[in-house]
Amino acid sequence: MTWFSLLVLIPLAAVVLTASTNGWDGFWTTVSSSQTASALRLTVLEAIGVTVLNVVMGTALAWVLVRDRFWGKRVLDVVIDVPFALPTIVAGLVLLSLYGDQSPLGIDVANTRIAVFLALAFVTLPFVVRTVQPVLESLERDVEEAAASLGASRATTFRRIILPSLAPAITAGAALSFARAISEYGSLVLLSGNLPNRTEVASVRVLSYIENGNEAAAASVAAILLVVALLVIVLLDLIQRRVARRGE
Amino acid sequence: MASDLLPPGAPVAPETAGDTTPGRRGRRPDRLREPWAVRWLLRVVTVGYVFFLVAWPTSLVFRNAFADGSQAVVDALSDESVRLALQLTAEITVWSVLINLVFGVTIAMLLVRYRFPGKRLLSALIDVPLSVSPVVVGLSLLLVYNGRDGLFGRTLENIGIQIIFSAPGMVMATTFVALPLVIREVVPVLQEIGDEQEQAARSLGANAPQTFRRITLPAIKWAVVYGVVLSLARSLGEFGAVKIVSGNIVNQSQTATLVVEQKYQNFEQTSAYVVAALLAAAAMVCLVVVALLRPKETS
C-alpha cells in the first residue's frame, strides 16, 4: 500500500496540486494560451477521429476474425497485436519508413496532421478489436437464428440484435482507444515534427513546458489528461456493471 | 496479448453452454452466413487496412536496418552510446520486472484474499497507469522526487540519494507504466482457484510461507510468467516517462528507445533503424512467447 502510494498516488496527486498552485486563473491562462489550446484541440479532434475509425475497423476486424475463415487469418490475428508490443518510438519509426520522405509508395505525410492521425490509428488499432472479439465469440448463435425465424433479415439481425449486444464492448474499446490517443507521445516524436499550432499534441506540450522549467503549466495540461484517463476508468466500470446486469 | 492489456472494465463474455450434438459444434450453418460479396469486401478491407497500417511498415523497419549490409549493423551496435544504452535498458528492465513481480503478486494476493477499506478504489486505481499518458507519469514522478523542490526529492537528496536524472527514477517510471500487468494476470487466476486449497493446506499444518510456496505459487505460475513477459515487453519499450525523468544524457541516462530518437534526429538513420529493429524483434519474441503460453495454460 505504501509502495503503491509512493509510486503512483502521491505523484499523481502532485500533478493536480501543482496544476492548482496558480489558482483557477493560472490554470485557465495556461490551457487557453493559443499554442496549448490548439494542441489540446488537435489532440481531442484527432483522438475522436481515430476512435470513430477504430469503432468501424475494429468491429469489422473482430467480425472477420471470429466469423470468417480464410488462409492467413491466424497471421492477421497476431499482427493486430504488434502495435501493443512495439515500443512507441519504434512505432513512429515504423510508420515513417512507409509514409515518410523515403516512402516506397511515394506518400510523404511526415510532419502533417495526417501523420498524427496515422500514428494514433497505429497505436490504438488493437483496442476495439480485442474488446469486441471475445464478446462476438461468445454470442449465442441461437439468438441470431431466433431473429431469423421471426422474419428478420441478416441486415436487420445485425442492426437490432448483434450490434446492441456488441455495443458495451465497442464502447469500452472506443473509450480505451480514446484515452490512449489523447495521451500518445512516443510514436509522434519522429513522425509529426511537433510543429506548434499544427501538429503539436497535448503530451508534447507537457514535455516542452517541462523542458522550459514551467512545471505548473506542464501540470495543468497533464491534469487534463489525467482527468480524462480517470473518466475512462469510471466509464469502463459503469459498462461492466451494465453488462453484468444484462448477462446471466 | 492485447486483450490482457485492457483494464478489467472491458466487458467479459458470459460463459455459454456448449452444443453437445456432434458434428454441429463450431460450425455455422450456411443459411446464416453473409453473402459472398459482403464476406470478401470485409476480408479485403480489413486485411488491407492492417497490411498498410501495421504489417508493411513494420517489415520495412527490418529491411531498413539491414539496408546497408551486416557490417553497418555491427558498427551501429558497437557504437559506444548504443552499447551503453542497451546495457542501461537491460538493467532497468530487470529491476522493474523484478519489482513488479514481487509487488504485483503481493498486491494481487491482497486484492483477492483480504478485505480492507478502500479495496475497490485500489483495484480501480491499479489500472490508472494503463490509461494515463507516459508523459504525465514522468511529470508526476518529476514533481515529487526532483532534488530541487520535490516533496520527497529534497530529503532524499540530502541523504545522498538522487532519483530524478538517474537510474532509480528511470526504474520507477518503468515500474509505474508496467505496474498493472502482473496484477491483472494473477488476480483472475487467484479468484478462480479460490482459497479452499489454501485452507486445506493450513488445516494440514502448513504455515503461511509453506502454503504460499507449495499451494498458491504452483497454481498461479503461468499467470505470473505471462505477466512477467508482458511487463518485459512494456519495460523494454518505455519512452515518454523515461525521457522526462532521465534527463536523456548521452552515455549516461539514455535508454535504447531514447537512442533511437536521438540517432534518428542526428541523421544516423541506420543506427536508429538497427536499434529499433532490435527492440521490435524483442517485442515480437514476447508476442510469440505469449502466444505459445496461452494454449498451454488453458488446456
Place this chain on the structure above:
Amino acid sequence: MSINVSGVTKKFGDFVALDDVSVDLPTGQLTALLGPSGGGKSTLLRIIAGLESADSGTVTIEGNEATHLPPQKRNVGFVFQHYAAFKHMSVAKNVAFGLEIRKRPKDETARRVHELLELVHLSQFAHRLPAQLSGGQRQRMALARALAVEPTVLLLDEPFGALDAKVRKELREWLRRLHDEVAVTTVFVTHDQEEALEVADEIVVINDGRIEQVGTPDQLYDEPANDFVMSFLGPVTRLGGSLVRPHDIDVSTTEEPGAVRGTVQRMLRVGFEVRLTVALEPDHAGAAASLSAPTERETVEVTVTRATQRHLHLEEGQQVWVAHTEGARAVPERAVLPTPLASGA
C-alpha cells in the same frame, strides 16, 4: 398433412446426421421427435425451420414447397433450448420483435404482446430484462415471442432441457394445456421419453439419423417396433432371450408351468413400487420350452406393486418363479425388426 419431409439426408463432414428420412407430421397436433443425443432429431427440426439446409430431399409446410426458403420466409416459430433471449431488450420488446419486423401497426403490436404475455403468465414482468427472469420464465417468454407472429408451425428444440426437474415437469404440463388452447401444429424435440409420452399426441423415434418408429405414445410403449424403441421408451429387462418391461413379469412363490426359478437377490422399495433383482438358477430343470434355459447366473429385474410384494411376502433370499405376463410385448434380443412405418402412422 402439415409438414412433409421426404428423403432428407444431411451430413456434417463424415458424420451422417440424417439418412434419407421421410416423415409426415400432422396438422394441429403436438408431435415429439424423440431420440438419444446426436441421433439427428434436432437437425431434422432445424431443417424444417430452415436453419440448416438439407443435402438432399424436400420439405413442404402446409402444402408449400419450403426446401429452399430461408428461415425468414417460412413463418415458423422456433424455441431454443437455451432460450435465445434478446438480452438487451425487455420481455415485451422480445415478444414484439417479430411483429415489428412485419411492420404491424403499433397499437396492434401492443395489444398482441399484451395478450401473449397474459397467455404465458408474464404480464407483470413485461418491462424486465430477460436476465431478471428465471429459466422457466425465460422459456415462456421465448414461447410467447415465437407465437406472436402466428406461425404455421411451432418448433421447439429441447425446450425444457436447460431447466431443473421440477420446473421441467410444470412447464410440460403447461405446454400441453397451451397447445390445447392455441392448437398450432407443434413439433418438439426431446431426449426424455417421459416428457414425450406425457405431452405428445404422436411420437417419432429417431436414432442414428434414421426414423425407428412413428406412433402414438401408447402404440410405441405397447408395440415397440424393435429393441431400440423398446429400451428407449422405458425400462427393460431380459428374460429368456427377449426384452420385456420389468412390470410385465409375473412373480409367484410356487412353481408355475413355463416359469423360471430364481432367488430374490435384492429388493428395493421406491414409493408404491418394489424393484426386485432375481438371480435365475443356472441348473434349473423346469424351464419351459418357450424360454431357453439360462446358461449362467443371469439376473432379471422385476417391478411389482407394493401390494403384490406384501401379498406374496417377498423378501431377499426367497425362491420365486418368474414368467412373462400374458399378452405383454416381448421383443427378441438383437433381432431388429424390419424398419417400420417410415411414413404415415
